[in-house]
Amino acid sequence: MKQLKLTLLTLFLTFPIAIFANEGMWFLMHIERLNHRDMQKMGLQLTPEEIYSINQNSLKDAIVQFDGGCTASVISNNGLLLTNHHCGYGAIAELSTADQNHLMDGYWADAFSKELKPKDLYVRFFVRMDDVSKRILSKVNPNMTEKDREAAINQEIAKIQQEHSEGGKYTVSVKSFFQGNEYYYFVYEDFTDVRLVGTPPKSIGKYGGDTDNWEWPRHTGDFSLFRVYSDANGNAAEYSTDNVPLKTDYHLPVNITGVNEDDFAMILGYPGRTNRWMPAEGIEQNVKFAYPAWVEGSKLSMDVMKKYMNEDASVNLMYASKYAQIANYWKNRQGMIDALTQHQTAKTKRKVESKFDKWANKSKNKATYQNVVSTINKYYALTNEKSRHDNYLRIMLRSSKFSVLPYQIGRGLKTYAESNEAKREELLPRLTYMIESLYKDYHLPLEKEMLSEQLKVYTSKTSYPLPELLTNASIQNDINSYTESIFDLSMFSSKKSVEAFLKFPDMQLLESDPLFKLSSALIEKYREQPEHLVQIENDFSKSFRLLVEGLRVSELSKVKYPDANSTLRLSYGKVRALPKDSRNDARTNNYTTFKGMVKKYKPNDDEFDLPKRMLELYEAKDFGIYANEYGELPINFLTDNDITGGNSGSPVINGKGELIGLAFDGNIEAMAGDVIFDSNLQRTINVDIRYVVWLIDKFANAKRIVDELTLVKNNNS
Template identity: 50%
Template sequence: MKRIFLLLTFLLSFVQMRADEGMWLLMLVKRLNGVDMQKQGLHLTPEEIYSVNNSSLKDAIVSFGGFCTGEIVSDKGLILTNHHCGYDAVAAASTPQKNYLNDGFWAMKQNDEFNAKDLYVRFLVRMDDVSSRINAKLNNDMSAADRKVVIDAETKAIQAENSENGKYTVVVKDFFNGNEFYYFVYQDYKDVRLVGAPPASLGKFGGDTDNWEWPRHTDDFTVFRVYADAAGNPAEFSDKNVPLKPKHFLPVSLKGIKPGDFAMILGYPGRTNRYLTSYGLQQMVMKDYPAWVDASKLSMDIMKKYMDKNMATKLDYASQYASVANYWKNRQGTIDAVEKNNTITNKQNEENEFRKWALLPGNTMYDGLLENIGAYYKQISKRNVERNYMSQLQRNAKYIGVAYSLGSLLNTYAEQDMAGRIAMKPKVEKAVDEIYEDFHTEVEGEMLNSLVNLYQTRVDRDVAAPTVMNLDANNLSNIAFSSIFANRASVASFILNPDRLKLDADPLLKIAKGLMTDQRLSNERFAKVDESFAKNNRLYLQGLMKSQPNKSFYPDANSTMRLTYGTVDTLPIRTDRDYHGVTENYYTDMAGMVAKYKQGDEEFDLPQRLMDLHNMKDYGQYADAAGYMPVNFLTNNDITGGNSGSPVIDGDGNLIGIAFDGNSEALSGDIVFEKDWQKTINVDIRYVLWTIDKFAGASRLVKEMTLVTDENTPQDTKAKRK
């Protein structure tokens, strides 16, 4: 009965939701008839968005590498995603002599397409609701361990029932803090190749200064292609593979956009915490995020110091630096936005209403939950700060991770007899090559010293890892340089003469193992309070949904495919911003970008070719009807990290842009949807095509696509889709 009530609440809330809020599971579109979407301007049927038996929009959307989103835009498997999503692949293909990251890369023929090693794309085959099946075997009196046993057993059974003997990857996820469960069937393709990327001066135009800001003028896209075997099945990289013929691809619209136009985004948003309590919010913005900002800023400064000295270092650390910088600005922006938007106070007001509801007859099982949750955050506050400093230490000080991952492999290698070592040696050498491919000892030595010193200074000793607190932070780099794991050469020397006693005595490996032990003991120490919190949090959300039957409740993002819809929208003009002549604040143009141009500036330089084409107004068929060359535009869609590269789709199913960022006014958006401020910043697809065609001369790629102009009716477009 409880499950039925939750489902009815969920369905009712969808009908009454705001058009621009929520990240929705695709299978619910049909169940809910998509009424609200159709009122906003959608011309597709629910089956054309999500279908198991026929091709639909979902078949053109991929999880890109597990960290971004991409879309198929041709019948030859051509993929568009963001420049920052393809950044690692472009950097890996680059050398100081052929700096594709700086100069751009374009495969002028198919044979030039570059193997993006270790990159994969994931297609959603189908999904289904297994809440009733799993919840029937659970109850609120179960311990966390008992719940896990049941959920793991059902997950294993569901995977076996749906994987078709390994053909598909099956993932079971919980939603609404463990109140509901769905499974997802995926097919992964591992032969993905780099096809094109604009130079960094376009793909990263504005750099850290413009990141999370509007107005924006960034050409944030890259082009890839997915390959398959001759039968269209996933296959490892091979010269015999052919471009995948997808079940569906997105036509590309040249019609242009205006405020109020329908816009939906499909993608793989990573993580939101929309149902976080005020206690959790206070911990996050007052303790956790400041620790993250502190440690990540130090990491950035160290990387930048060495990147500015050497081009090879700059290429090898470009992707890591960009990722850390992005999160650093996001975390600090979230702190600022929560304070500015009174987010904590608004949460507290909602919780006070819940407390009143919980006192009513029939609701007493929910009374006291918030007080218990508040007590939990007091207990784990220092522990959470420690975790944030530790996460940055382990993420950015590579020596620790290298020692741990290679240590286990080298130990197994050393245990073998001669025949076993000969057989295992290629695998070990491959792992070593991959790990040290972008590894610079000077950077890593200083990173280890500095982050350990910061940890020792900032973390309360009561919750700190003893292994870290007992280290001599000023001498760690010397210890690392004397280790087996100091560099590629020292590991290669060990491979030639493996010695288990030497490995066991290695100082870096001892540190890595000590950290693992410390973390295990910390988890055990806090296991009971964490278990109690998980139960209270699950019951609180269950009660919150019951207490507000007319409110929109949708599941938090968790890296599963979602749909968000809304319209092309504007932001109020701000007096502290220069809009370079644009008075309708929903788009930017090339004139505004050129106005930002600063010769030789790392963030605001521009290629001479773009300047020349702009001066001649050589925009081709990609110019707006008003004569300008569009660059970026705004919608009020609800997205988060993981949506990077997601397609922005019009009411007829055509691609109009690529989502790539949010705005600073609503950086608290992962916690609460700021309806007056929250926008998505998108690359106008016309600017993408102009870059490919007019700027780069890679017109063969545009010829692959189905272009939709004003002369095409929705019916024509639909015919092309099918």
């Protein structure tokens, strides 16, 4: 044992960079200064300029933010995009009907003219970024309140956005980093004409369902294909039949050679949110108050939806996307509770903060940092119950349509009722469109039960003050009767009644409407800023910023990068196996096979069914050029990259800048990854690009799409 410890210590001292290199989500503009040499040692063959350049084509030009919450990559010079099936899920469901159910059956356009346009989908191309920290921070001083500080910063941000938008051609976003200690601006070009090109059926794209979500081994074909369209000159344009596929200057070659253990892998994408700098008591609040409320409310929502979805195929289609989103977060939050508890993450953070406190009380640091930790701890102690309350309320507003809809429409109806005839004529088209949109695709019995069940949990599980409307004992004692009665009495129960209001507007009728009153009370409560917390939140915000600043100055924190916040980042690592697992038939536990997928197959099962053609192709072993050296068709593989939500759909790229896979999930053992990175457990689960192209080629017979790709296969494979 002593010899083993000495050996491990020697390895640690000799190869510290190799052990921890996979931690971090890095700015592309800092690659040369911070990471390039590490990446070269691990197998990168590109220069920093080939990854990020303003003046010439580079890797960043092939990466887009997909619909604000995912990532996609450009894989042809005709604007073809590859992203996850679950990222395109909402658009695919929207384009589906009972007769043409693309979500369940898949869809493959055989011509540009057959590519389908969903409503509102957009992608965002990254143009450039720069550091404006000095400029912005020169406008603030330590004596400002947080509100005054925010106002001064926002004023300067507005100027920066105007300066770089080029008259509205570009979207400019200025973001804060390191809790407001640094600022960068990002320039983007948005394209709103994005069309569905191809998707496998749900039984492939979501194979394993909720059971396999966040688990390994996986066998999921989680991908879909879209295309960006532009006007004839290559400019972003609203949807038009005259638009053409966007001619892109850079796209990713697709390498179908395959991967091996220790192969270099980098991921570029738009990670949504990490909390690596979160204080100890913030972690404790999430684990004991916020996340349990979220988990309970989410599971309740899923149970109500599933009850009606199982009874009616059309209802299933209506709620498929919402169910998938809530189910994903439900499992994520429960996994976070388990992982953060098991890792004792709050305890680890407290130790760091204790060291910080000692540093903060040194004479040269006292004036700035002395009360930082105590102020932060006081804030969390005072907001624990509010956090529990807010999460029960948040999940109700997310899952119950009629907790939000009456307020959304009611505000417009109020303005309409108060206006003169001329103003009403002006408002009418917008209101009509809103009503049409919000009353689309819902099932009233489901929505009644959803609101009723969510109200029961919300009113009974929190000690934080409820909206006054819900403090009535008779309501709390019989939520079912209350909910039934307000739906019976409300005009918002039906689209027809709301449309009738437009013909005969009556302010008194609106203000006395029970669903409008409930919805307004819930949303006002959600937005409430209690007076007794104003100063406490001001002090907390300042102290959190100073904590991060002090941890960086003192070098007490091992974290050297800013938290993710939906800006383009690069993470790098290697193909890396988990310990041997009897559930995986693959030769190394860093990939899975078609054989393993068929072993999971359960006919007519909602999660583990497979199309007949898939089984036929498996029996025929018709894997073509996509098989590995052992004649297997690889399905998914593992890397140790650092990713989080928002990286869904991100390309996995080899050292030559070629596409080898598509990130879609993480392993549940490392679920604490948003807060603390575990280099031993952290894994990214990826769709092998060979499986993606095989599905397009062999399963779908979509040769037109395959012909667009730049396929690469190394001779030594």
